Amino acid sequence: MLDKKNLREGLSFYNTISRKKEKFVPLNPGRVGLYVCGPTVYGPVHLGNVRTFLVFDVLYRYLRWLGFQVKYVRNITDVGHLLHDADEGEDKVAIQARKEGKHPMELADHYTRYFEDVMQTFKLHPPNISPTATGHLIEQQGFIEKLSQTAYAYSSHGSVYFDIHRYAKDYSYGSLSGNKLEEQKSLSRPLQGSSAKQAPEDFALWKKADPNHIMRWPSPWSDGFPGWHTECVVMSQSYLGLPFDIHGGGMDLIFPHHECELAQSLALTGNPLAQYWLHANMVVFQNKKMSRSEQSTLPALKDFEDLRIFPHPEAFRMLVSQAHYRSTLDLSETALISAQKTYLRLINGLKTLKSFQTPRASTPQEDLERKIKKACEGVWQAMNDDLNTAVALSHVFDILSYIRAVEEGQATLKDLSPETHTDMKNTYIACVEEILGFSFPQAFGSSELPDTRIDLLLRLYVKNKQAKDYDSVEIIRAYFKAHGISFQERRDGTLSWKYT
């Protein structure tokens, strides 16, 4: 029996800030506040980004399935993210807009729509709130004003900077990333003579806009725009309170982005913003970490569809689920082809499982009972152990072996007790559909079975074969092949089909 209350109490995550697995204890019993850093919309979101969002999509689904009331906030950065994450350079949206001859907000609108399309294509559940940077300027200005009144920030030449060295006297700068300030100093670009910063490690809270920078707003300090690190620290607590439960994002955000969010929060309130910091690792493509600054990305939609090796976005979801979210993910044609096959085995198993009736009488096979019970427990143990979807899936595949054995006549439904049968069914469906978020291939519509079109064609196939109309038989066979369906005759002459 699935005891969700028990499971909720057994949940643990690896917390970046403590560098160890911790039991998850929400601030408010039964509720979870989750903030994930979203896309910067000056270009198409790439598969590295999608991996991160998929990881937190699974987290969100699992928390809800466990019975938590979750408030999920994921922002959209439509201004302020400068070219070099280390805070130099020009606003990324502004640069791209100029390249494309568009107003920055036009560009942001376009790539926000693209991002939402991608999220829909990969079937991610939308968050509860998707705040934009431009939609929270007054809040950011208020926050910066307050910080300005502390020793940790200073104005200079119309910009406002966070004083890292002053902060490091009272706090431990680098507690999230493990970076040492001294090492940072040697890595930073030396300040230009005319720089407004006191030290190269300092980062902008508010940046005075160059004359040709279109995105600009009046402020107490200058016409300018907010720094990237301020946006998230302000919006997250604005909707989730301070502190909130979980702050998520890609590992590339640990430093400087999340380190700087944490610093601002501690500097202003003594509060570390979030209890648990979860980070998803990078996608590696052609030996390079997938990141726009490395210019080694695969735009998530267009190229994906063109790469005819994986017509199902679910193949990427499978690839992601089969890896541990804290490991790098190797993306290649081979890996995706393999993941696609795995997904199809899994989804065909789901199709078959849903057609099983609970046995009324049974003669349980002891070894099998034990194996299936162990697999079911294993799924939840794995999920509770820092979202180990890879191990959870291996247990799901143990269940799948049994499903296929039944399908092929090597086992029967009677081999399990009704109770274990129910447990098995619930576990497989919950894990595969509700938590890992897989669904049936798009081309064949909903998850209702059987698909009327396929059914029709199968019936025609049978009749045509009986009537010895082999031309028609061949037409149908070719059609199925072109549409990713394969079928075979059972011994009794009926047809079974599956996605290929």
Added chain:
Amino acid sequence: MLDKKNLREGLSFYNTISRKKEKFVPLNPGRVGLYVCGPTVYGPVHLGNVRTFLVFDVLYRYLRWLGFQVKYVRNITDVGHLLHDADEGEDKVAIQARKEGKHPMELADHYTRYFEDVMQTFKLHPPNISPTATGHLIEQQGFIEKLSQTAYAYSSHGSVYFDIHRYAKDYSYGSLSGNKLEEQKSLSRPLQGSSAKQAPEDFALWKKADPNHIMRWPSPWSDGFPGWHTECVVMSQSYLGLPFDIHGGGMDLIFPHHECELAQSLALTGNPLAQYWLHANMVVFQNKKMSRSEQSTLPALKDFEDLRIFPHPEAFRMLVSQAHYRSTLDLSETALISAQKTYLRLINGLKTLKSFQTPRASTPQEDLERKIKKACEGVWQAMNDDLNTAVALSHVFDILSYIRAVEEGQATLKDLSPETHTDMKNTYIACVEEILGFSFPQAFGSSELPDTRIDLLLRLYVKNKQAKDYDSVEIIRAYFKAHGISFQERRDGTLSWKYT
């Protein structure tokens, strides 16, 4: 020959502000700035709203087809739209949020997504920029500050109001709506004793927030939120300049919303904001104008899909196109059933037309040549005459008669000269697909013909009939019927099919 330059110069619109049709002359040759008031996202967008957006969708498509470079801005009101348009009451988003137990931004997020789903379902082209009220608070505050420094606005009890009577001394309040200020006075609710307003007709530019009003921002006057009428006057000029070409919206917005936008613009700059004010009329449903305040709406998506009388959203697009945009639109089951049939005739005609080859040799029939040429000219004359889509469609149907005559063997392609044939084809396709925005029924995929699945089944049908396998024949026939396809045998034994 379609001379688009000529057509551009022949374009005219009915301008609400002058109450007459005017030749359209853009401020910048070859470019058009278009602003349309978008949805308030505290509830599901309804078919009355969708009608308005469809009207401006056609305008946008037509302007682009004519060769203009169009910048299309359509806002999203996520705060500030008070319960009573006359400016009393509570923020609509806030009220609904409290009802649903959600943060107002959660509600706004949810109904923004709903709105975008509806826009996709009805296949509207997205605008270039979709600015939100919350994303332009600083701009609105700047505008209100400037207005405050004129005689036309005053602060009172933390709110800022527009002084209608002072404005009426220098300008003509009511030039857009035709309303007289004296009449307004008698219609307005009398001021409560403690009201901050000097006169009931005055409207809020900035509203001080009640203690329990979640959506609030600091400002020079109070913690509060902007008035609804300020949002659009600020965002439109922000992206399109002052003045810009066309300001659009539903007729229910003429007063007070657009009248107040105009007043603010004139008061601050002497500039009437936009050259052309275009308004789409209301949808009438069950004898009531469809408007949320009347509580007589049909949520655009869910109920639409449930009303199985029109599985194609295109049926609604047809209903809208068949009416003049300045007339009310009667919505009923009967009207939609009829519109659906009309749409199907039109789209089947498109399917057939695309299969026509231009005749190499021809023996043009004089009457027919004249009739078709007249129809082609008529389409563009009608579109240029204040977007008379209804008359344009009547000309398209004249062309359709000929297409069907050819299909049924009562006419041939040789009956038209190659030039007229090309003109006819271009006109029909441009009008139906590019400008009115119709596409083939969703269930059968893209507009590429023939659909492989239908083709397959037709081939099987033919073979099965030849093999006297009437069971299979019946199966296929029933399947087609259930999926909205009908077919018939031509005299030569081949099959033709059409959507039903």
